[in-house]
Structures are given as structure tokens and as C-alpha cells.
Amino acid sequence: MEPLVSMRGVVKRYKRGSESIQVLHNLDLEVQPGEFLALMGPSGSGKTTLLNLIGGLDRPSDGEVAVAGEHIDDLTGGQLAKWRARHVGFVFQFYNLMPTLSAERNVELPLLLTRLSGAQRRQSVAAALELVGLTDRRKHKPSELSGGQQQRVAIARAIVTDPTLLVCDEPTGDLDRETAEEILGLLQLLNREQGKTIVMVTHDPKAAQFASRVVHLDKGALAAAPAEAA
Amino acid sequence: MKFLPLVWAGVWRRPGRTALTLISIISAFVIFGILQGFTSGLSRLVANAQADVLITQSRGGPLDRLPIADLDILKRTPGVRAAARTVFFGGPFRQPNAFLPAQAIDPDEARAVDDQLHITPAQWAALKATRSGALVTSDHAKLYGFKVGDRVPLTPQFYTNKDGGRAFPVDVVGIYPSNPDDGVFGGLVLLNYDYIDQSRASNAGTVNGYLVRIDDPLKSGVMSVAIDRQFANSPHETKTYSLRQLALASIARLGDVGLAVRLIAGAVFFALLFSVGSVMIQSGRERTVELAVLKTLGFGDATVVGITIVEAVVICLAAAIAGLLISTALYPVVMKTIHFNVKAGPALPAGLIVALLLALVAGAIPAWRAARLSIVDGLAGR
Numbered sequence: 001m002e003p004l005v006s007m008r009g010v011v012k013r014y015k016r017g018s019e020s021i022q023v024l025h026n027l028d029l030e031v032q033p034g035e036f037l038a039l040m041g042p043s044g045s046g047k048t049t050l051l052n053l054i055g056g057l058d059r060p061s062d063g064e065v066a067v068a069g070e071h072i073d074d075l076t077g078g079q080l081a082k083w084r085a086r087h088v089g090f091v092f093q094f095y096n097l098m099p100t101l102s103a104e105r106n107v108e109l110p111l112l113l114t115r116l117s118g119a120q121r122r123q124s125v126a127a128a129l130e131l132v133g134l135t136d137r138r139k140h141k142p143s144e145l146s147g148g149q150q151q152r153v154a155i156a157r158a159i160v161t162d163p164t165l166l167v168c169d170e171p172t173g174d175l176d177r178e179t180a181e182e183i184l185g186l187l188q189l190l191n192r193e194q195g196k197t198i199v200m201v202t203h204d205p206k207a208a209q210f211a212s213r214v215v216h217l218d219k220g221a222l223a224a225a226p227a228e229a230a
Numbered sequence: 231m232k233f234l235p236l237v238w239a240g241v242w243r244r245p246g247r248t249a250l251t252l253i254s255i256i257s258a259f260v261i262f263g264i265l266q267g268f269t270s271g272l273s274r275l276v277a278n279a280q281a282d283v284l285i286t287q288s289r290g291g292p293l294d295r296l297p298i299a300d301l302d303i304l305k306r307t308p309g310v311r312a313a314a315r316t317v318f319f320g321g322p323f324r325q326p327n328a329f330l331p332a333q334a335i336d337p338d339e340a341r342a343v344d345d346q347l348h349i350t351p352a353q354w355a356a357l358k359a360t361r362s363g364a365l366v367t368s369d370h371a372k373l374y375g376f377k378v379g380d381r382v383p384l385t386p387q388f389y390t391n392k393d394g395g396r397a398f399p400v401d402v403v404g405i406y407p408s409n410p411d412d413g414v415f416g417g418l419v420l421l422n423y424d425y426i427d428q429s430r431a432s433n434a435g436t437v438n439g440y441l442v443r444i445d446d447p448l449k450s451g452v453m454s455v456a457i458d459r460q461f462a463n464s465p466h467e468t469k470t471y472s473l474r475q476l477a478l479a480s481i482a483r484l485g486d487v488g489l490a491v492r493l494i495a496g497a498v499f500f501a502l503l504f505s506v507g508s509v510m511i512q513s514g515r516e517r518t519v520e521l522a523v524l525k526t527l528g529f530g531d532a533t534v535v536g537i538t539i540v541e542a543v544v545i546c547l548a549a550a551i552a553g554l555l556i557s558t559a560l561y562p563v564v565m566k567t568i569h570f571n572v573k574a575g576p577a578l579p580a581g582l583i584v585a586l587l588l589a590l591v592a593g594a595i596p597a598w599r600a601a602r603l604s605i606v607d608g609l610a611g612r
Contacts, residue, residue: 057526057605078530085528092609096523100239110527112232121232157527 002069004165004197005031005054010063012049012220023049024220026063036191036198038211046220047201048169054199055167056084068164085113089158089196091187093170095150097142097157104129104138107156114161128156132186148179155186159196166190168200172207184210233537240541243513248545251509255549255588256556258502262584263557263577264564265491270575272481279474282447283343283414286457287439289467292318293388295436296466303460309445309453312342315423315437319398321387323374330370332384332419334426343443344414353404357422363403365420371405378402384419389430398429414441414473442470450474499588507592510542514596521600522608531601538600542593543586550585554578 012024023046031037031054039047052058053065056072065073068087075083089110097106104125111121129135132152142150151171158166168187172180188210190196200211208214216223242248286304288294304313316333323330337358341347349365357363364384366376376382383397391398400421409416427434444453454470461468471479481487514521524534554577561574 052606055526057609081525081528081530083528084526090526092523096519096609098236098239098520098523100243101235105235105239109236109524112236113528113533118232 001032003030004033004035004068005029005199006064006066007053008064010050010053010060010065012046012053012058013061022220024053024060027221029215029222031197031199033197034191034195036188036210036212037200038208038214039199039201039217040203040205040208040214041217041223043203045217047217049220050217051167051169051199051201054165055088055090056080082113085110085161087164089161089163089166091151091154091158091166091168091171093173095142095147095154095174097150097153099142102139102141103134103145103153103156106142106153107160109157110161124160125156128160129153131159131190132156146179147175148182151175151179151183152186155183155190159190159194164197166196166198168198170201170203172202172204177206180204180207233533233540237537237540237544240513240517240537241544243517247509247513251506251545252549252552254502254505255546255585256553258498259550259553259581259585260557260560261498262495262581263554264561265495266577266580267557267561267574268565268570268572269488269491270577270580271572272487272575274575275572276474276477276481279472279477280344280346280414280447281450281472281474282444283473284442284444284450284454284457284470285439285473285476286442286468286470289458289469292438295433295438296440296468298435298437300461300466300468301437301440304440304442304457307442307453307457307460309449309456310442311445312339312443314339314343314441316439316441317423317426317436318388318438319384319386319421319426320418321385323385330374330384330419331417332364332386332421333415334421334423335415336423337420340415340420340441343441344416346409347415348407348409349404350406353406356403357420360401360403361422361425362399362401363422363425364400365404365406366402367408367417367419368405369408369417370419371402376402376405378404384421389426389432391429392431394431398426400425447472499584503588503591506542506546506588507595510592510596511599514538514599518603518608519611521603522605525603525605526609534600534603535597538597539590539593542589542596546585546589546592547582550581550588554581 007027007029010024010027011022013020013022027050039050041047049058053060054067056067060073064071070083072080072083098109107125107128108121111124116124126135129138132155134149134152134156137145137149142153145153166187171187172183175183184207187198187200191198191212202208288296298315301313301315304310315336319334320329320331322328337354341354353365357365364382370376380402381399382402383399385396386398390396442457444450450472454472457470458468521534557577558574565572
């Protein structure tokens with residue numbers, strides 16, 4: 001099967017003043033369609049950098065990144081923005097919702113970039129909020145929602161355009177255990193029943209257990225799985 | 231339109247700060263509206279002053295009299311279409327500080343000189359038929375409650391009657407619409423010269439000046455010289471100029487009003503630009519993560535710039551419109567306070583242009599920063 005995400009010889013360097021820091025070292029990775037991949041590793045291992053490259057938020061210094069057959073490292077900034085809007089849904093550790101917008105307006109944001117009519121947008125937003133179980137909270141602002149509810153809104157926002165790929169950066173990092181498991185259950189549901197391909201960065205081995213595959217990163221390179229996670 | 235909720239949410243992200251910003255912009259536009267209304271009112275006064283109407287007065291000034299015999303000389307002057315006598319007959323009315331402007335005229339002469347008067351033939355006829363008649367403007371009728379048939383005692387500033395009293399009773403025979411744009415007779419109580427001339431105790435057979443309508447407004451300068459030359463070396467030398475020159479000279483006496491207004495408005499907006507600009511920059515900084523999230527979701531640089539600029543435009547235009555509306559309401563009060571009677575000219579077009587420029591300049595830096603924002607740095611709050 002053709003991989004959904006294919007990374008070949010990916011190198012990422014950052015400039016910090018006059019110093020060049022290499023975060024990823026000649027990394028190869030493939031993610032199959034319908035896979036739920038957990039990226040684990042210690043702080044500074046390059047997990048988020050890798051996720052940013054997969055999600056088209058950043059470009060590799062060297063190497064190739066292809067998602068659904070498209071070489072996203074060749075795209076211009078504007079093309080990349082359009083590509084993200086069409087193909088990727090993002091879920092962040094701190095939800096990153098617009099504080100002044102209601103839940104439904106937050107979920108609607110990615111749809112503003114489409115040609116859908118107002119009625120069609122409202123329909124899609126209602127479906128996404130129903131899927132995450134927040135129909136009754138659609139008018140609430142983020143400050144009026146719990147952490148778990150905010151993350152559900154963020155997930156609804158990520159899936160409302162029906163993207164090919166969901167990238168999640170520590171989606172349960174700011175939640176208590178019980179709420180975290182609810183969110184992870186929801187992601188698992190989206191993966192199993194909606195067929196969403198998910199790449200999730202996590203520190204938490206218990207969170208990683210919800211994934212179908214776990215990849216470990218250490219010092220910018222893929223590492224063998226530690227014994228307890230294997 | 232679909233981005234409007236996003237723009238609106240950005241505007242009211244910090245309601246207290248937005249309210250203070252709105253108040254500061256509104257205050258500036260109240261000042262701007264009054265100043266701009268005043269200067270454009272002055273400009274309109276000049277523009278509306280009839281260039282083909284000249285005023286001939288004594289070289290010694292308008293309070294020196296000219297003999298009525300000069301009227302025939304003026305009428306016979308080549309290039310003159312019509313000439314009309316005028317006697318200032320205004321004075322305090324009912325209260326010492328309330329001034330009722332009035333002039334004694336000959337109805338036929340006045341009609342021939344001033345074609346902007348909205349007086350019906352019937353009203354002219356009534357004035358001619360009633361020796362002590364008076365045509366009053368609608369503004370004065372409203373202010374003093376004049377009705378046709380009222381007998382009104384005028385108390386002119388410079389005359390007493392033949393009995394030694396100050397009152398000259400006149401009968402209101404018509405009320406005509408005020409026309410502030412008519413700089414000839416448009417705002418005056420009009421009286422019969424014959425009645426006034428024969429009732430006053432002194433200066434019979436004289437006028438304060440003549441209004442002269444010429445054939446070609448482009449020749450007002452030449453005609454003024456020609457008229458004055460006819461009376462040169464006579465006991466009553468004249469000084470003639472067009473109403474437009476008179477309006478310009480009146481404004482010039484105030485100094486360079488336009489420059490003063492531009493300097494004041496410039497200083498106000500310069501200070502405002504810094505305050506609004508710093509608020510916009512601060513607001514942009516606080517929203518670094520939100521802007522990065524929008525870009526993450528696929529909002530392009532141009533869209534993010536557009537949203538940032540539109541937010542500034544919404545704030546500045548809304549406040550400018552509010553400020554200009556308040557200035558419209560305050561303008562008459564201000565004019566009354568400073569004892570000026572200049573009808574406000576249009577301030578809205580210039581105000582909206584200034585508001586738009588203010589928004590573009592104040593929003594430029596946050597918009598530029600938003601465009602250049604790296605998603606990775608923005609999400610990290612850097």
C-alpha cells in the first residue's frame with residue numbers, strides 16, 4: 001500500500017544566532033493510510049519538529065516530505081497554506097481556540113476558507129460538534145468550557161473539513177487522566193470508525209497505548225522501542 | 231462578509247481597551263469635525279459669494295454715507311446690469327445682545343441685483359404696496375415668532391426717528407425662506423428705503439452703499455476700477471469690490487484659518503496615530519498564538535493581513551462617524567460660544583478619508599508582523 005506520509009532523508013536545522021542546531025538527522029518515516037501513529041521520545045528529541053514537518057507547518061532543511069503523494073517541501077508558503085486547509089487537521093496541547101469566539105464559531109474557522117455557503121458550514125459544524133458530543137455547548141465560549149470540552153472543540157475544528165490526516169501535539173498533555181482517556185478514546189474512534197490517519201506526539205506511554213503503532217525518537221533520529229513500551 | 235465574526239471578535243477581544251481607543255478616536259474626530267466644518271463652511275461662503283455682484287461703498291468705510299444721486303451714475307456705467315441702494319438698518323431687538331439684521335432697499339432694484347432671493351412676486355408687491363412694510367426671513371420669523379400682519383418696532387443701531395425716539399415701527403407683509411448661501415440679501419429683514427429715509431432724523435438722501443450687478447463676472451476687477459474712477463476726486467470717493475473679494479477679505483482678517491486648522495488637526499492626529507498604533511501593535515502581540523493558529527488552519531498571509539487591517543478600519547471608521555455626528559450636533563453651540571455665524575460645511579468626506587488613512591497606518595505594523603509571523607515561532611508564543 002502507498003504510504004500516506006513518506007519522509008526520506010529528512011534533516012532539520014535551526015539557526016540560533018550564529019549557531020546552527022541540527023534537530024533531525026537524516027530521518028526516514030512512513031505512515032500508512034488509516035494508521036494511528038504515536039511519536040514518543042524525551043524532551044528535545046525532535047518530536048514536535050517532526051510533527052510540524054508532517055503537518056506542513058515547517059519545511060525540512062534537507063530531504064523529502066510527501067503526504068498523499070504530494071511533495072509538500074516543494075510548495076510555496078501560499079500553496080502550503082491551502083494544502084494544510086484541505087488535507088490536515090491540527091490538535092494542540094493547549095487547545096488554541098479563539099477565546100472570543102463561541103465553540104461553533106471556532107469549529108467553523110477552517111470552513112471559512114472553503115466555498116461552502118453559510119448553511120452548509122453550519123451543517124458541517126453541527127455534525128462535527130455532535131461527533132465530539134458537544135452539541136449542547138455550541139454557543140459557549142472557551143472560557144465557559146472545561147479543558148476536556150475545549151479539546152473536544154479543537155478536535156471538532158480539526159475534523160470539520162474531513163481532512164486526510166490529523167496531527168496531534170500532546171493532545172492530552174494538559175488534561176487529567178480520566179479526561180485524557182476520553183479524548184484518546186475519541187481519537188481512536190475517529191481512527192477506527194472514520195478511517196482518519198493520526199500522527200500523535202506524546203510523552204505519555206498510556207496515551208501511546210491507544211495508537212496502532214509507536215515510534216520513538218531520540219536526539220533527532222528514530223530509535224528502537226524501549227522495553228516497557230514494546 | 232464570512233470573516234466578519236472573526237473581525238468583530240478581534241475588535242472586542244479586550245472590551246475595555248477597545249472602548250478607550252474608541253473614545254480617544256471619537257474625541258479627535260469631534261475636534262476635527264468642528265474645525266473641518268468651520269473651514270469648509272468658510273470656503274463655501276467664498277464659493278457661493280456672487281462674483282457678478284459688486285459692492286460700492288465710501289472710500290472712508292461702510293459707515294460713511296454716499297449720496298443717492300450716485301445711483302444713476304452707477305446704472306449708466308457701461309457693463310452694469312443693475313444697481314441697488316442699501317442702508318444698514320440692523321440693531322438690537324428685544325434684548326441688548328440680540329441683533330436683527332435689516333436693510334432698507336428699493337424692491338425693484340433689489341430684485342434686479344439679487345436673483346437668489348426666494349421672494350414671490352406677491353411678496354414683492356406687498357412690500358411695494360405697504361410703505362412701512364417688511365419682508366422677514368423664515369429664520370427670524372421662527373426665532374421671534376413673527377407673523378404676517380405683525381407690527382414690529384425696529385431699533386436701528388445708527389438712527390433715531392424724527393420724534394427723537396429709537397423705534398421705527400414696521401409691518402410684516404411677508405415671510406421668505408432664509409438662504410444662507412445668498413450673500414447679498416439672503417438673511418436680512420428688507421424694508422422700504424422711502425419709508426426709512428423719510429422717517430430717520432438725519433442722513434436723508436444717503437445710503438451706506440450700492441450693490442451693483444455686472445454683465446461679466448470675469449470683469450469684476452476692471453469694473454470695480456471703472457466705477458471708482460467715476461467718483462475719483464469727488465466729495466464722495468468710492469471703493470468697489472466684489473462680494474467674493476469681500477468674503478475673502480473677511481476670512482483673511484481671521485488669519486490663515488486653513489493653516490491653523492490643519493496644524494491643530496495634524497497635532498491631534500499625530501498624537502492619535504501613536505496611541506492607536508501602539509494599541510494595535512500591543513493587540514497584535516497578544517494575539518501572536520491566535521494568528522499562528524489561523525495560519526496553521528490554512529489562512530494565508532494576505533487573509534491574516536486583511537483581517538488585521540479590517541479590524542483597524544472598523545474601529546477607526548466607527549469612531550470617526552460617531553465623532554463627526556457629535557461634532558455636527560456640537561457645531562452650532564461652539565459657533566454661538568465663539569460668536570461666529572458660519573454655517574458648517576461638509577466634514578464627513580474628509581473625515582472618512584482621514585479615518586481610513588489612520589486605520590491603514592495604525593494597522594500597518596501589526597499587519598506586517600502578522601504576515602511575517604512564522605507558524606512554529608507563533609505557536610511557541612515567540
